[in-house]
Amino acid sequence: MPRRTAGAAVPEMFRFMLEKPTTEAYPFKPIQVPERFRGKLDIDPAKCTGCQVCSLVCPASVITMVDLGTRKVGDRELRVRRPLFDLSSCIYCGECVDNCAFNALELTKQFEVATPNKADLMMRKAVAK
Amino acid sequence: MSATPDQQRREESAGLMEYSAESLVPFGPIHPALKEPEYFKLVLEGERIIDVIPRIGYVHRGLEKAAESRPWVQNMYMFERTCGICSFVHSLCYGQAVEELTMFQVPRRAKFIRTIIAEMERIHSHLLWVGLMGHWAGFDTLFMWVWNDREVVLDLVEAIAGNRVHKSMNAFCGVRRDMPENMEERIVERMKFLTDRARYYREIIDTEETMLKRTENIGRVTAETAEKLCAVGPMARYVGLRRDVRLNDPYAAYDEVPLDVVTTTDGDVHALLRLRLDELVASANMVTYAVQNLPDGPIRVKVPPIIPAGEHSSHCEAPRGEIFYYVKSSGGRTPERVKSRQPTMANLPTALEMLKGQTLADIPVVLTAIDPCFGCMDRMSFYDTETNRKWTWSGEELRQFGINYYFPERAKRKPALADLIGRSASVEQCSREEF
Numbered sequence: 001m002p003r004r005t006a007g008a009a010v011p012e013m014f015r016f017m018l019e020k021p022t023t024e025a026y027p028f029k030p031i032q033v034p035e036r037f038r039g040k041l042d043i044d045p046a047k048c049t050g051c052q053v054c055s056l057v058c059p060a061s062v063i064t065m066v067d068l069g070t071r072k073v074g075d076r077e078l079r080v081r082r083p084l085f086d087l088s089s090c091i092y093c094g095e096c097v098d099n100c101a102f103n104a105l106e107l108t109k110q111f112e113v114a115t116p117n118k119a120d121l122m123m124r125k126a127v128a129k
Numbered sequence: 130m131s132a133t134p135d136q137q138r139r140e141e142s143a144g145l146m147e148y149s150a151e152s153l154v155p156f157g158p159i160h161p162a163l164k165e166p167e168y169f170k171l172v173l174e175g176e177r178i179i180d181v182i183p184r185i186g187y188v189h190r191g192l193e194k195a196a197e198s199r200p201w202v203q204n205m206y207m208f209e210r211t212c213g214i215c216s217f218v219h220s221l222c223y224g225q226a227v228e229e230l231t232m233f234q235v236p237r238r239a240k241f242i243r244t245i246i247a248e249m250e251r252i253h254s255h256l257l258w259v260g261l262m263g264h265w266a267g268f269d270t271l272f273m274w275v276w277n278d279r280e281v282v283l284d285l286v287e288a289i290a291g292n293r294v295h296k297s298m299n300a301f302c303g304v305r306r307d308m309p310e311n312m313e314e315r316i317v318e319r320m321k322f323l324t325d326r327a328r329y330y331r332e333i334i335d336t337e338e339t340m341l342k343r344t345e346n347i348g349r350v351t352a353e354t355a356e357k358l359c360a361v362g363p364m365a366r367y368v369g370l371r372r373d374v375r376l377n378d379p380y381a382a383y384d385e386v387p388l389d390v391v392t393t394t395d396g397d398v399h400a401l402l403r404l405r406l407d408e409l410v411a412s413a414n415m416v417t418y419a420v421q422n423l424p425d426g427p428i429r430v431k432v433p434p435i436i437p438a439g440e441h442s443s444h445c446e447a448p449r450g451e452i453f454y455y456v457k458s459s460g461g462r463t464p465e466r467v468k469s470r471q472p473t474m475a476n477l478p479t480a481l482e483m484l485k486g487q488t489l490a491d492i493p494v495v496l497t498a499i500d501p502c503f504g505c506m507d508r509m510s511f512y513d514t515e516t517n518r519k520w521t522w523s524g525e526e527l528r529q530f531g532i533n534y535y536f537p538e539r540a541k542r543k544p545a546l547a548d549l550i551g552r553s554a555s556v557e558q559c560s561r562e563e564f
Contacts, residue, residue, distance in 0.1 A: 035288070038292050057202065094291070
């Protein structure tokens with residue numbers, strides 16, 4: 001039969017009174033994120049070849065390929081396509097990063113992506129001329 | 130065999146006619162955070178609930194239909210978002226069903242990593258639940274402490290998977306990330322800490338007046354009832370049924386990791402609290418064992434994007450009970466059919482039995498006890514048959530009512546019940562027909 005006392009919680013209350021706060025003053029102090037943290041997506045445009053694997057594997061349809069005209073290789077005309085990212089619907093799964101054969105994509109440690117303007121989250125780095 | 134919707138409606142209204150002398154309290158229905166939104170018509174006799182008539186299916190997200198138009202791998206991320214608490218186990222269960230169709234074997238190391246993540250998820254889900262029980266019982270200090278300790282396990286998950294909630298760890302036939310190096314010592318130490326904390330919380334809930342008064346002898350069902358109503362997970366184990374998928378049909382590495390299935394026979398909400406805290410200790414032991422005995426080897430086998438034709442099902446033990454996935458492939462890039470069944474759906478009939486005979490003040494505690502998402506409390510409206518009054522209580526007001534009901538001495542310091550009713554009653558007045 002359980003004892004009906006109120007003693008068990010008291011020492012813990014004193015411990016928490018004497019300890020420093022467990023919450024972190026985040027907006028005023030930078031917050032530490034772990035090594036593997038999956039934050040905002042970033043692309044290195046120099047490495048991207050426009051193979052469009054990332055746009056095929058993305059579960060959230062973040063990535064669309066944009067036609068940037070043609071390029072002459074020898075006597076062949078090749079279409080040049082580059083990814084355009086709508087990061088507002090990114091779910092940070094990292095599937096595109098895993099599938100990029102040229103290591104052009106990475107998930108950075110940046111997590112402060114809130115913005116009043118949705119257009120800010122369109123990443124046009126790879127399609128900018 | 131099954132009645133048409135019209136017949137059901139007629140039967141339901143015929144059933145309500147029997148209760149015309151009692152108060153009818155509609156409860157629900159819509160809350161987006163719930164997997165299976167619940168709407169309860171509570172029939173009250175004074176304070177006591179004499180019957181509950183449920184109706185479900187208000188927010189139908191169409192996940193199963195959406196799965197038919199998406200590639201196999203993308204579905205894994207979509208099913209992971211079925212639940213915001215036990216996310217990993219959904220992708221694991223769907224992944225296992227698909228793996229059976231592919232003829233590839235999951236590497237042993239991947240199985241262990243899956244077990245570690247699944248058990249960490251159980252620990253964080255149970256801690257979350259214990260905190261919520263403290264909150265609804267009027268013991269917010271416990272809620273703060275437990276959620277503070279929950280950060281410990283969430284930090285570990287974040288260090289392994291890169292995110293606190295949606296781990297995105299699963300791939301077909303393997304996991305996407307290996308365990309970080311030099312994590313073993315840290316995990317073992319944190320699991321020891323959580324074990325100590327769980328034992329301490331057991332001491333608190335066994336001795337504190339607040340928890341005992343709100344949970345003892347509340348929400349009783351017998352083992353026969355729970356068995357007849359097919360309760361799963363902790364809802365079956367708290368009446369003494371040894372129902373656990375990890376034991377009955379081991380998946381991942383549960384056949385190699387020493388498994389301790391905790392059962393109690395008390396069958397009230399207090400037993401559920403003790404059971405979940407004991408399960409937490411068992412899970413911490415399993416994580417410790419799995420981390421210390423992690424085998425070497427590959428973590429993943431690459432699976433082609435086209436899955437061979439066939440059908441298969443899989444079930445896993447989520448923190449709330451058994452989840453079930455059925456997958457059918459016609460040999461294409463997308464599934465032909467995916468069916469998923471979540472534990473709250475299976476536990477709902479038992480929850481209704483738990484509610485019968487309880488008072489209005491026990492509703493938050495009993496409904497939280499089955500571990501649904503708690504937000505549905507925010508949509509509670511009342512109807513008084515004698516005065517034709519209708520009023521609405523928010524979740525906070527309902528919680529306050531529950532605390533005042535059991536601890537009247539605290540009501541002096543907080544808004545009195547009469548104030549709450551008086552304020553809410555002026556909002557709206559209508560006749561019974563409008564329900």
